[in-house]
Amino acid sequence: MLARTVTHALVGLDARRVEVEAHLQRGVPGFSIVGLADRACQEAKERVRSGIASAELEWPMRRITVNLAPAGLRKEGSGFDLPIALSILAASGQIPSDRLAEHAAVGELSLDGRLRPVGGVLALAEAARRAGLPRILCAARSSPEAALAGIEAVPIRHLAEAAAYLRGEGEPEPFVQKNGHGPEPPQLDLADVRGQERARRALEVAAAGGHNLLLAGPPGTGKTMLARRLPGILPPLSTAEALEVTRIHSVAGLLAADRPLITARPLRSPHYSASMAAIVGGGRAGPRPGEVSLAHRGVLVLDEFAEFQRPALEALRQPLEDGVVSIARVEGRAVFPARFQLVAAMNLCPCGARGDPAAECSCSxxxxxxxxxxxxxALLDRFDLVVAMPRPRAAELAAPPGEASAPVRQRVEAARARIESGRPGWSKEATDLLDRAVERLPLSGRGRARARRVAETISALAAESGVGADHLAEALSYRSPTELGLT
Structure with missing residues (x-):
């Protein structure tokens, strides 16, 4: 007696097809799982046995062998519980095999037979749709997420419900969130920032052109406050971008049950003690997305930039250039998208007093x-904009609120539309100024290209048809000012 169920295993963000085969034969009763299963997957033997008993279904008194094919692909996690249980039930004749073949399945079983959600359901559902399967059996709480893939998601609350559905005895009730959908997280507003007009201008330029920004200055000048307000002036995610972001957070297990689709641009701000694997992704088991991938299509804020481990900072260089992270392991390779905006904030010296006229630096x-x-x-060269933030004056701190995020976001969206319509022309004065800057600053090839992009962004914000010398002069003023003393 042989039956099989289709499921998928995650390798990075890619879902690989896995056929769960259950074979029952006479002999001493036993239960074994083969096919390069990890410990969590091997422990499914106890969960499946208890879950079938709790669903008041019959446990076959046979020698049961479950094979997870292909055998050379490592299987990780508890999402194989449901397909293993259904394969055993089909092999023992308790559910029809032909009906089971029309479904993919994923989910973790509890000991009482209830189905628990697992991570990566969106990617698994997309793979099932590409494979031509019309429906997927998953935990009820995961069904809104699976439905985003354009496949019929069958919400299962208990193993007994799955068996009854496959027998044709009834349809599971649709999943309805008890408290409805959660509210959108509130966006921080630029109106809270007092003074710092130059830094506010740099933030607007960074938002309009998707540039990386480094803010440096004494403690308490508003660097982190300003950096965290960048997502509030960025355009909203498109549908395709929202699905990309949702897929990554689903694989990482960070998707909220009440909001299956992420519509706000992500903001990630790891602590400076984070390891290189936490920043770029990896791990001892299957590679997992790191902070640079969780910030995909959003903003990565690195506060206390100079306190991060140097290997973690240097590992940022490749994703900042390529927009992807490629993690190689003996078992294979995982590729995660990482197209984010980096905003870093740092002091000018270890004691923090440098750059503050009212304090004296005590650093040797x-x-x-x-x-x-x-x-x-090489890392600093990847910042398009570098701004030294002075301590604000008392009059600036006592001033009324500044410009809010909403009008700034409108200017950013208009500038992005102009940039997407085509690159502007350059005046002869701007071209000559750029040539002189390459020799005198000096600018590397990368620095020259980034200065050009920033100048074109400034021109788009000004609604100009071409790039003038004044646009380039402002762009060059953001290239590593000498007061940083870091180059």
Whole structure:
């Protein structure tokens, strides 16, 4: 007696087809799982046995062998519980095999037979749709997420409900969130920032052109406050972008049950003690997305930038250029998207007093040199905008609220529309100024290209048809000012 169920295994963000085969034969009763299953998957033997008993279904008194094919692909996690249970029930004749073949299945079983949600359901449902399967059996709480893939999601609450559905005894009730959909998380507003007009301008330019921004200055000048308000002036996610972001967060297990589709641009802000694997992705088991991938289509804020481990910072160089992270392991390779905007905030010295006229820096030359060595020139060259933020004056702090995020976002959206319509022309004065800047600043090839992009963004914000010398002069003013003392 042989039966099989189709499910999928995650390799990075890719879902690979897995056929769960259950074979029952006479002999001493036993239960074994083969096919390169990890420990969580091997423990499914106890969950499946208890779940079938709790569903008041018959446990076959046979020698049961479950094969997860292909055998060379590592299977991880508890999402194989449901397909294993259904394969055993089909092999023992308790549910029809032909009806089961029309469905993919994924989910974790509890000991009482209830079905628990697992991560990555959106990616698994998309793979099932591409494979030509019209329906997927999944936990009821995961069904809104699975439905985003354009496949019929069958919400299952209990293993007994799945068996009754496959026998044709009834349809499961649609899943309805008890409290409805959760509200959108509130966006931080630029009106809360007092003063710092130059930094506010740089933030608007960064939003309009998708540029990376480095804010430096004494503590308490509003660097982090300003950085966290960047998502509020970015255009909303398109449908395709929202699905990309949702897929990544689903695989990472960070998707909220009450909001199956992420519609707000993500904001990630890891602590400076984060490891390189936490930043770019990886892990001892199957590779998992890191902070750069969780910030895909959004903003990655690195506060206390110079306090991060240097290997973690240097690992940012490749995703900042390519927009993807490729993690290689002996078993294979996983590729995660990582097209994000980096906003870093840092002090100018270890004690934090440098750049503040009211304080005296107590750092020795040796401490300053070690501080500078944490940030390589190659990494700093990947910042399009570098702004030194002075301590605001008392009059600025007592001033009324500044410009809110809404009008800034409108200008950003208009500028992005102009940029997407085509690259503007350059005046002769702007071209000559750029040539002189390459020799005198000096600018690397990458720096020259980034200065050009920033100048074109400034021109688009000004609604100009071409790039003038004044646009380029402003762009060049954001290239690593000397007061940082880091280059």
């Amino acid at each position: 030359p040796q401490r300053l040199a070690a501080f500078r060595d944490k940030l390589s020139r």
